[in-house]
Amino acid sequence: MKACKEILKIHNVEKSFNNAHKQKTTILRNINLRIEENEIVALLGKSGSGKSTLLRMISGLVEPDSGSIICCDRPVEGPGDHTSMVFQSFALFPWLNVFQSVALGLQALGLARNEVDWRTMEMLDLIGLADYAAAYPRELSGGMRQRVGFARALAVEPELLLLDEPFSALDIFTGNKLRSDLLELWENREIKTRAMLLVTHDVEEAVMLSDRVCLLSSHPGTITECFDITLDRKNRTKQTITPLVDEISEALTRLIAAHP
Structure with a gap:
């Protein structure tokens, strides 16, 4: 197509x-x-x-x-x-660990288990969360929880990424770092998203x-x-x-x- x-x-x-x-x-x-x-x-x-x-x-x-x-x-x-969306609040299920949170969207696409697993780990590695796959939201800082939100949104490879004040709940240093990392992934074409709309x-x-x-x-x-x-x-x-x-x-x- x-x-x-x-x-x-x-x-x-x-x-x-x-x-x-x-x-x-x-x-x-x-x-x-x-x-x-x-x-x-x-x-x-x-x-x-x-x-x-x-x-x-x-x-x-x-x-x-x-x-x-x-x-x-x-x-x-x-x-x-x-489309996929990153929210202002971290919007994570407390009973799901990082791996399960990111895999959830891929599972909803009806993908095979092995594809869900490797795509999830690939995204966790890309977004800097590979060492936290088994961690639960309560064990993560605000910045790390928002990284999970980004990983979850990007894992399904949306054409358009919708960003609803995704950095506003973070301190200035964490927000700047996450913005910089997102731009680096975007400019290096390491993510398949083709456009973004930021509120x-x-x-x-x-x-x-x-x-x-x-x-x-x-x-x-x-x-x-x-x-x-x-x-x-x-x-x-x-x-x-x-x-x-x-x-x-x-x-x-x-x-x-x-x-x-």
């Missing part, structure tokens, strides 16, 4: 929920977004703007009220094998990681502006990205003031 170059296409998506008073509240409206192969796109917006809801619609966990979501030339009509509140993180940063308004959420990040990743330092961070921060501040 020919690989698709356009990994994700979202066209005029809208989503509403009923609030506590059973009144319909529109969370997202007129969402349009395209992600090409080899792109990392970051989505920035304040809390409650619908960023996580959008990720869940892309993953097939939530159905849009209207519009369309196409992932790898196929409409998203429920959970599928094109974050951190402008600096978005600029360091992404090829494009998109701003999401709130009440309802709409993508209002996107910034292309053309600076080579090898040259991205706190100093070199400061002008971009300032520009995007100012635009985000204006957006939040206009849509409180």
Whole structure:
């Protein structure tokens, strides 16, 4: 099957929920977004703007009220094998050890036992967890638990990796190390993921990681502006990205003031 170059296409998506008073509240409206192969796109917006809801619609966990979501030339009509998600919380089952946690997704694909085993160990080795295969979540640091989350998501070889604030629960040093390791795997093509969509509140993180940063308004959420990040990743330092961070921060501040 020919690989698709356009990994994700979202066209005029809208989503509403009923609030506590059973009144319909529109969370997202007129969402349009395209992600090409080899792109990392970051989505920035304040809390409650619908960023996580959008990720869940892309993953097939939530159905849009209207519009369309196409992932790898196929409409998203429920959970599928094109996407995988890393969550803000570690989202690990306490009764499963590291090996079992990573193997779970592969088992759900219906793979043979021997393939599940070698693919699990291959991913644990790649993500730096080979020595912790028998450990349980309670025995791991926060950074190691999040590595398990990444290993679990990447083991199923998703075309599109969805990242829902995956570094926000970590201290700055652990978060920076995990971001750096993920980028190294991505740039060295050691993982088969072909695009990523990152939700974050951190402008600096978005600029360091992404090829494009998109701003999401709130009440309802709409993508209002996107910034292309053309600076080579090898040259991205706190100093070199400061002008971009300032520009995007100012635009985000204006957006939040206009849509409180």
